[in-house]
Amino acid sequence: MALDYRELIPNNVDLGDNRALQRALEHWQPHFLDWWKEMGPAVFAGADVYLRTATAVDEKGWASYGMVKMPEYRWGIFLADPVPDRRIGFGDAFGESVWQQVPGEHRSALRRLIVTQGDTEPASVEQQRQLGDTCPSLYDLRNLFQVNVEEGRHLWAMVYLLHGYFGRDGREEAEELLARHSGDPDKPRILGTFNEPITDWLSFFMFTYFTDRDGRFQLKSLAESAFDPLSRTCRFMLTEEAFHMFVGASGITRVVRRTLEVMKALASEDLAAVRNSGAIDLPTLQRYINFWFSSSLDLFGAEISSNAASYFASGLKGRPDEARFADHLATGQSLRIEVPDGKGGATGEDVPMRSAMNEVTRAAYVRDCDVGVQRWNRLIAEAGYDFRFRLPSTRFRRSIGVWGKGSTDPDGHPVTGGEWQAKQRDWLPSTEDRAFVNNLMRRVTEPGKVAGWIAPPEIGINNAPLDYEYVRLN
Numbered sequence: 001m002a003l004d005y006r007e008l009i010p011n012n013v014d015l016g017d018n019r020a021l022q023r024a025l026e027h028w029q030p031h032f033l034d035w036w037k038e039m040g041p042a043v044f045a046g047a048d049v050y051l052r053t054a055t056a057v058d059e060k061g062w063a064s065y066g067m068v069k070m071p072e073y074r075w076g077i078f079l080a081d082p083v084p085d086r087r088i089g090f091g092d093a094f095g096e097s098v099w100q101q102v103p104g105e106h107r108s109a110l111r112r113l114i115v116t117q118g119d120t121e122p123a124s125v126e127q128q129r130q131l132g133d134t135c136p137s138l139y140d141l142r143n144l145f146q147v148n149v150e151e152g153r154h155l156w157a158m159v160y161l162l163h164g165y166f167g168r169d170g171r172e173e174a175e176e177l178l179a180r181h182s183g184d185p186d187k188p189r190i191l192g193t194f195n196e197p198i199t200d201w202l203s204f205f206m207f208t209y210f211t212d213r214d215g216r217f218q219l220k221s222l223a224e225s226a227f228d229p230l231s232r233t234c235r236f237m238l239t240e241e242a243f244h245m246f247v248g249a250s251g252i253t254r255v256v257r258r259t260l261e262v263m264k265a266l267a268s269e270d271l272a273a274v275r276n277s278g279a280i281d282l283p284t285l286q287r288y289i290n291f292w293f294s295s296s297l298d299l300f301g302a303e304i305s306s307n308a309a310s311y312f313a314s315g316l317k318g319r320p321d322e323a324r325f326a327d328h329l330a331t332g333q334s335l336r337i338e339v340p341d342g343k344g345g346a347t348g349e350d351v352p353m354r355s356a357m358n359e360v361t362r363a364a365y366v367r368d369c370d371v372g373v374q375r376w377n378r379l380i381a382e383a384g385y386d387f388r389f390r391l392p393s394t395r396f397r398r399s400i401g402v403w404g405k406g407s408t409d410p411d412g413h414p415v416t417g418g419e420w421q422a423k424q425r426d427w428l429p430s431t432e433d434r435a436f437v438n439n440l441m442r443r444v445t446e447p448g449k450v451a452g453w454i455a456p457p458e459i460g461i462n463n464a465p466l467d468y469e470y471v472r473l474n
């Protein structure tokens with residue numbers, strides 16, 4: 001169904017037929033715009049940005065490009081087309097018809113899932129709001145803004161569900177989504193990673209590689225939901241999310257390429273020499289990987305989770321790509337999970353499969369993260385160097401779950417508090433690393449030019465040339 005852009009709130013949900021909901025959302029809209037002006041990329045309000053806007057939710061229509069001022073972006077409500085006679089794909093109600101309304105008994109759990117998902121979207125815009133000041137190119141600046149406006153739209157997606165299906169408490173939650181702020185000591189965002197500051201573009205690329213990828217897996221899980229409006233919303237969000245991960249994967253690839261070029265030109269792997277030439281040495285990149293990967297692992301929740309079991313049992317949240325699993329009930333099965341043995345090692349514990357759903361999803365995520373790591377390693381090998389990146393153990397630097405207490409090294413071996421203190425700077429970005437990376441961040445806005453610490457992109461956006469003026473700063 002085409003999206004109606006004549007409406008104040010573009011949508012494909014026949015909003016005009018539901019006056020009460022339309023009024024409620026029109027009431028929320030100025031609050032959203034105020035939030036965008038205050039907490040989003042405010043200084044670029046007057047810039048023309050070459051943005052992609054959805055004009056329909058099918059393959060042909062969802063990507064239409066043109067110059068847009070961000071505060072005028074047409075944020076709206078777009079759901080993927082309904083699947084006729086869709087059935088619940090997992091859990092106790094497997095095979096029954098999906099729900100078009102929220103069943104009373106699942107109301108609070110569903111609201112909680114939608115609020116948690118919704119909270120991450122504006123959080124990421126807040127985290128990234130300063131990056132425009134130090135963009136490595138106009139191409140990158142445009143990509144940052146594309147990600148930002150789409151996260152804004154993903155917030156709209158969740159707010160639509162809250163307003164449309166949860167009455168007064170849904171409206172209150174929608175207001176709270178604008179009242180919590182990333183890193184705010186009094187009213188922080190719900191999940192840990194979304195309170196981490198992102199002050200440099202390396203962190204932005206790591207975030208879009210590792211944290212947006214969590215978003216992909218969570219959205220896939222929610223796309224399986226028996227609550228059909230949530231499923232349809234998440235299915236459309238996933239089409240936009242793919243670009244966010246492209247930004248991360250291609251961004252890190254370009255950083256690695258540039259570092260390898262510099263190492264080659266210097267004929268040296270000397271870390272100080274690489275840094276002096278304005279590139280980011282490979283061990284520093286590894287420490288950033290360690291930081292963002294471990295933080296993002298926590299976003300999957302605890303390894304053993306009664307919440308996850310009841311979400312699965314009741315059909316609220318499935319496994320990503322649930323259709324690929326042979327048994328959609330997941331009863332009578334278990335998953336062996338490594339837990340600390342209390343003596344400095346690990347022991348296996350068989351956990352009922354439904355309680356281990358977070359771990360099933362986390363394991364799929366880890367495999368997906370490793371694809372990029374292997375690609376970067378191939379670049380390093382082709383350049384003739386022995387260095388290899390690797391993902392740290394899933395036990396490393398965890399705050400949530402069975403490994404959340406105590407510390408381990410990147411191989412997952414428990415270490416004492418003293419060892420952790422002594423080795424931390426080898427494993428995670430140190431204050432000096434962060435200062436060095438931040439120091440490289442200088443704004444480059446001449447069309448076609450790119451900062452010295454990152455290689456140029458391989459192709460432009462929507463077939464536009466690399467020296468296209470992707471953002472007119474005005």
Ligand code: BYC
Pocket residue numbers: 113114116117120121124151190191192193211212213214215216218219298299300301302303304305306307308317358400
């Ligand atoms: N930080 O039973 P457990 C995205 C809490 S990213 C702080 O294991 P459950 C995006 C948990 O809330 C995807 N707290 O949890 C990316 C619970 O609290 P209570 C966002 C945490 O419920 C980039 C307690 O610990 N979407 O879209 O099985 C840019 C026990 O936890 C954390 C979703 O997350 C944490 N990391 O799983 C923009 C999907 N982890 O009850 C956007 C919706 C857990 O004791 N959310 N806790 O107070 C969910 O499905 C689940 O809430 C979680 C947690 C997977 C997050």
